[in-house]
Amino acid sequence: MPLQTNAIGLQCGGNRIITGIDYSRLEALCRTSGLADCSDSKSTEEAHKDFMSSYQKIFLLPKKASPHVPLQSNSRPTYVPWGVQHGGNNASWDMSRSHSHGRLTQDHLITHTLKALRKLPIERSQTEQQTIRRVLNVFPCLTSLLSRQELHQISTIAVLESWERGQTIFGRHGLYLVLRGTVKLHPQEVARTASKTAMIGVGGCFGSLEEQGAGEVTVGDVGEVTQCAVTQDNCEILRIPSTAYAKLRQEIEAQKSALRQSVIQTCPFYLHWPKLSIKKLSDLIQMRHLPANHALVRQGEVSPFVAYIRTGECNILQDVPGLVGKLHRKKGNRVRYVVVGTLGPRESFGEVSVLLDQPSPCSVVTATEVKMGVILPDALKGLDSVSRALMLQTARPSHGERSQEQMNRMYVAQERQKEWVHIKKRVLSDALFYNGIVQGSGKWSRGRRIQQDARSQPCPSSL
Template identity: 50%
Template sequence: MPLKTASHISQLDGQRITGINYSQLRALCRISGRRDGVISQSSEEAHEEFMNSYQKIFLRPKKIMPAIPLGKIRTPPSLKAVESQASQERSRSQSQGKQTQEILISHAIKALKKIPIERIQQDLQAIHKVLKIFPCFTTQLSEEVLHKISSIAIVETWERGQIIYGHNGFYLILKGFVKPYTYEDSKEDQKMVAEMLVQDYAMKRSLIQGCQFYLDWPKVSIDHLAKLIQLRTFPVNQVLVKEGRVCPFVAYICEGECSILQDIGSLINPAKKKGGGIKSVVVGRLGPMESFGEISVLQDQPSPCTIVTATELEAGIIQPETLQGIDPVTISLMLQTAQPMCGKLSQEEKYKEYKRQEKSKEWDHIKKQVLSDALFYNGIRQGCGKWTLNRGPGKTTDK
């Protein structure tokens, strides 16, 4: 079979030819049974092998795949970049979680400063969420117990260097830190702690005896109450007892004062007795070495008046549940000793006292307004000097 050279063949079957593969050509020429002459013919086997193999002698150009624009390729991020991004997300999440926790604790502290009977549902929920932050609670206490603790827990502030005894309950540290104090191995430390306990007990005992109506009490009964007292500090303007509700505790005032208030809204406007705002009159004061709450707690009676702290108050209090196991003689003495908190003012006297107090408030307001106007008229402003007169913009005259 005659062959054409690469110079005469530029295309084969529509495909471009670039040259001849001579090693394949020599192999093709060595096929057994093939004949080059016109008279003699190749065998069928040689002809079939030749037809299947002759395409291999032609060299064709390599196919070039179309290029992909580099701008459209997204390079996968490196492992370091992925770890950095994950770290930033964790830090952001932790920061947001810490901020949320601080807001929650702040709300819980405000709620704990209220007496339990004044707390609303949102206050109880905030306290409950803070309690669940502590694993020691969630692993050992049920939800029912946590809700109960939320309704009776209170907040206390201790100064540096004070010793805190946990025999009356447990404490959660919301701010600051404490250091455990052990004294089992030191006789001197045992002696010091014993002296402190004696002094603490003596102070509680003298607090009760200092009250005017407890002076003649027997020592045994005073000792019974002294063992139940807990010392507390209350801020200014905190409602300790609310009119129409049972007192939350019996209190013995050590330092500070309380105002005794009574609602007289029905006397001023009987038609607006409900929902018209509370009109209260100060009917009395309570000071050091005075007590309140005995009758309300022991006989489960609503208080006839409201008691609000007029100054910061230091007092010893006795919780109602601790009085349940006290002996009948001491209870009887407490009921006989307790005095009415609201005095014996008639309705007319209360109304007159209310009018007097309102006039006093109005007069104080007028005096402050006149003084403020006089200072403003003379150009005396805070931070500008006592004798500086401002007669216009940019003009200042010193007397």
């Protein structure tokens, strides 16, 4: 067996790399007859040529690795990160990966939606209804045709139809939304001309939500009157029946009308109104949702609308001009006001100001989020004289008249109460800080935190 030296990777002349020396060949080379030794100091010419031609064979060269398939029987599997295997350092690969993940998520959602749509509307669960609404809100052709409330309830009447390739779909029975496949629309004007046809893919719709007669046609999303469509593939098409949609609109309108009437009827002053007058007044109402600290009416100006509060509270403010005292020695023309009352649910304001075109004696500002029904002055102009007279008779002032002296006293009491609350809060915070008590920490909060952690931990018997 050849022996190797400890020097690995020696470099000789000619840029050759040797890994060791074969001592068996070196010993055989030294036994060559004719070489110089202790008895003969000169080598023969023939022995010298043999030595020079074969001495290079004593050096061991690195073996060339031949192509082969590595055996995996005795080797352990090596973990390689997923991103390294698939080019994790490549930005384009990461982008395509995220796009493919989005497509997979979208396909998964559409698959679940199709599965839910294959059931009858009465058999769908609340979760399936929410999944259908989530998908239908993505299609612009539906969001442009339906209101928000209609989109929320359209999943209760939508049905899924499966069509094979080459079948004809007549669009006079409702609105058709393509979920899978493609269809070809036929405009009525050029029904015989194949070059004028239009292709509709996923997300396109044709048909109409309005009920059509026997001789009428429907309208497609290409802007032309279309009568039928031919499927180019096996298609999954969502159909919204026009008759069911008409009933749904009637139900939604009835719910809105009942809500508007309830807003008026809950007010005590309108409790004994006849139903016909309430119906006329409710048709003029618009529902609004306003945030807190929103000025509804300004003192000295005509009210912009008649309001009926459904939920929330409003403050009635009145200006206090010409007040001079110890509490107000600062320079400036700041408008001072005092809270003279509040308005809550089942109350109204603005009738007299709008009908008689009079400036409001006070300001109204929302204290919380308020939901209310409002009637604009232009809408009240078309109201009959009987209903207008009833509104003037039933309207009551929001607060009684007060003298200037009473207003000054109320304002001083209000400012003193504000100052007292401010002083009490400051003294309490200083006392807590002096004693090293910080809000949100300490033994009491620690005890509460331990109790909360104990409640959140599972019971040992359940493990």
